[in-house]
Amino acid sequence: MSPYFFYKKDLLFAEEVSLAEVAERYGTPCYVYSRSALENHWHAFTSAFGKVRHRICYAVKANANLAILQIFAKKKGGFDIVSGGELERVLAAKGEAKKIIFSGVGKQHAEIIRAMDVGIGCFNVESEAELERLHTLAMQRKKVVEIALRINPNIDARTHPYIATGLSDNKFGIDASEVVSLCKRIQATLPYCKLIGIACHIGSQLTELSPFMEALDCMLAIISMLKTAGISLQHVDMGGGLGVCYQNETPPKITEYVSALCSKLQNSGLEIIIEPGRALVADAGVLLTRVEYVKSTPHKNFAIVDAGMNDLLRPALYDAWHSIKAVKINQDISEKNYDIVGPVCESADCFGRNRSMALKEGDVLVIDSVGAYGACMSSNYNARPRAAEVMVYQDKIFLVRKRETVQSLFAEEDVSVIG
Numbered sequence: 070m071s072p073y074f075f076y077k078k079d080l081l082f083a084e085e086v087s088l089a090e091v092a093e094r095y096g097t098p099c100y101v102y103s104r105s106a107l108e109n110h111w112h113a114f115t116s117a118f119g120k121v122r123h124r125i126c127y128a129v130k131a132n133a134n135l136a137i138l139q140i141f142a143k144k145k146g147g148f149d150i151v152s153g154g155e156l157e158r159v160l161a162a163k164g165e166a167k168k169i170i171f172s173g174v175g176k177q178h179a180e181i182i183r184a185m186d187v188g189i190g191c192f193n194v195e196s197e198a199e200l201e202r203l204h205t206l207a208m209q210r211k212k213v214v215e216i217a218l219r220i221n222p223n224i225d226a227r228t229h230p231y232i233a234t235g236l237s238d239n240k241f242g243i244d245a246s247e248v249v250s251l252c253k254r255i256q257a258t259l260p261y262c263k264l265i266g267i268a269c270h271i272g273s274q275l276t277e278l279s280p281f282m283e284a285l286d287c288m289l290a291i292i293s294m295l296k297t298a299g300i301s302l303q304h305v306d307m308g309g310g311l312g313v314c315y316q317n318e319t320p321p322k323i324t325e326y327v328s329a330l331c332s333k334l335q336n337s338g339l340e341i342i343i344e345p346g347r348a349l350v351a352d353a354g355v356l357l358t359r360v361e362y363v364k365s366t367p368h369k370n371f372a373i374v375d376a377g378m379n380d381l382l383r384p385a386l387y388d389a390w391h392s393i394k395a396v397k398i399n400q401d402i403s404e405k406n407y408d409i410v411g412p413v414c415e416s417a418d419c420f421g422r423n424r425s426m427a428l429k430e431g432d433v434l435v436i437d438s439v440g441a442y443g444a445c446m447s448s449n450y451n452a453r454p455r456a457a458e459v460m461v462y463q464d465k466i467f468l469v470r471k472r473e474t475v476q477s478l479f480a481e482e483d484v485s486v487i488g
């Protein structure tokens with residue numbers, strides 16, 4: 070658990086706010102974010118870069134709540150987006166268009182046009198087909214767009230296969246062997262696309278430095294081949310991917326990761342861009358959930374909580390491990406092994422198996438380190454409204470997203486049309 074969430078006697082706090090109070094005031098399930106954690110992680114990245122020319126583009130997909138985006142926008146940060154929806158969120162949070170990078174393999178016409186019109190900083194192009202579409206749209210607008218090519222370096226990020234993106238059988242990026250000829254083609258025949266960089270993102274939740282270093286070597290080799298071909302760039306974008314500790318992983322520290330990048334790239338003279346998501350927000354958020362029932366069978370004990378896989382999908386989708394704790398430590402109950410499960414009608418709806426806990430009906434639990442890929446991956450499965458989201462700062466509590474109402478879930482449906 071991050072230092073921003075800690076016990077005072079037997080009660081869990083987020084900064085100076087009691088989480089029992091948050092659960093009382095805003096109900097459960099409820100995401101709680103620590104603003105201080107977010108800001109400190111941001112500063113950890115910027116201070117690690119020191120005077121080295123860089124840009125941190127927060128990967129919006131990790132948590133797109135406007136409050137979080139606004140905090141990073143106020144730090145003059147950049148953003149890495151993957152959809153028109155994320156673009157609008159960044160603009161709504163007063164993020165600077167010029168500092169936006171647009172990644173993703175499936176950018177649609179309308180999304181590209183909108184991104185061009187607001188003047189984003191760079192399109193990270195993932196295929197030749199996308200390059201042609203971008204060029205056609207830019208030419209129609211008589212506006213040169215700045216682009217980077219996302220490279221697929223065929224490197225094993227040694228992470229969960231669902232979040233590995235840098236292998237040649239992944240859909241992402243352009244094969245490293247094709248990059249130089251494509252760059253030549255851009256220069257020779259696509260005047261409305263200005264190549265300003267190369268990018269890569271080999272996966273998420275990386276717990277070792279070596280795959281990043283392998284990717285860097287591949288990028289440096291490409292930079293040098295381009296130089297030989299007379300093509301110079303402005304930046305190199307190393308994507309996101311830095312892991313966090315959920316259980317007992319020992320990922321590189323932010324400072325180690327940044328200085329490793331800087332030491333290899335400093336002499337290139339290029340601006341270094343990174344797109345961290347998880348490392349900025351994961352341990353800045355927890356999910357509060359209440360025990361609805363305790364159910365003991367001849368085989369197992371279940372604690373059935375009011376959050377479900379619709380609220381937090383990571384355990385069901387990736388078998389991800391998140392620490393689960395009581396908001397108020399029960400001194401008078403003995404610990405037992407529980408499966409902590411949600412109410413959704415799927416056996417995958419389980420947040421943790423065989424967790425030793427002292428709990429009873431009505432207790433509030435906290436699921437830890439869910440600031441990244443938590444709320445943003447939630448759904449309305451089983452007609453469940455999305456959870457409230459709260460931000461705390463010192464002793465203050467702010468409701469940054471109201472709990473959805475059930476009515477809003479079917480407000481767009483119209484039965485009159487079928488008679």
Ligand code: LLP
Nearest residue numbers: 128172270273274309310344345346347442
């Ligand atoms: N840049 C690009 C192009 C990406 O695809 C991603 C994440 C990032 C940056 C940010 O990566 P990070 O620093 O957060 O590792 N839902 C999964 C994670 C999916 C990550 C997808 N891409 C999870 O819950 O673990």
